[in-house]
Amino acid sequence: GAGVSQSPSNKVTEKGKDVELRCDPISGHTALYWYRQSLGQGLEFLIYFQGNSAPDKSGLPSDRFSAERTGGSVSTLTIQRTEQRDSAMYRCASSLTGLAGVTDTQYFGPGTRLTVL
């Protein structure tokens, strides 16, 4: 079946603009994660959604970052008033239930490469 998809694959924006990044998880997966990968670094956790539970936002770096998940499926990560330090690869992952914590395998999307000029 189809894997996790993300759009756009690349996004170039000007400092101060808002951007929206989209993630389509694997059908039937109830858990969804957003990570950020800066150049030459590992992935950094941003936010986690599981079913109808309140999201775990503990990784969001500032209040300029927000995310929502509509209908338990598609998720959008929004960055307001972008800054050059926001430039990174933004990756989404989904897992079947999320209830098993990390025993659930996370399947990653190809990422959105964000460049803030």
Add this chain to the structure above:
Amino acid sequence: AQTVTQSQPEMSVQEAETVTLSCTYDTSESDYYLFWYKQPPSRQMILVIRQEAYKQQNATENRFSVNFQKAAKSFSLKISDSQLGDAAMYFCAEGFSSNTGKLIFGQGTTLQVKP
């Protein structure tokens, strides 16, 4: 804070040879899981292998195996009979049963496979 450290930014191996990638972690949790992910130039993130901390036996997946040293908090990945397709960036990651499924990643090791 929980940290995962990969001290080798780059490694190279001759095709058909064996290479070991290092990873250390720092946690006070008793129930955790360790992972190796592969990131080829295609930008995918592919799970290579997973180890449950409560299991003493080292995980193995075909040519990939780990050396899990719990007391030393070390989790190295061994790739046997290296193939050109193994060339990628490899990330070590840790997750905890007491937490959501979020993973803590190391900085990555770029593996070059020479023909």
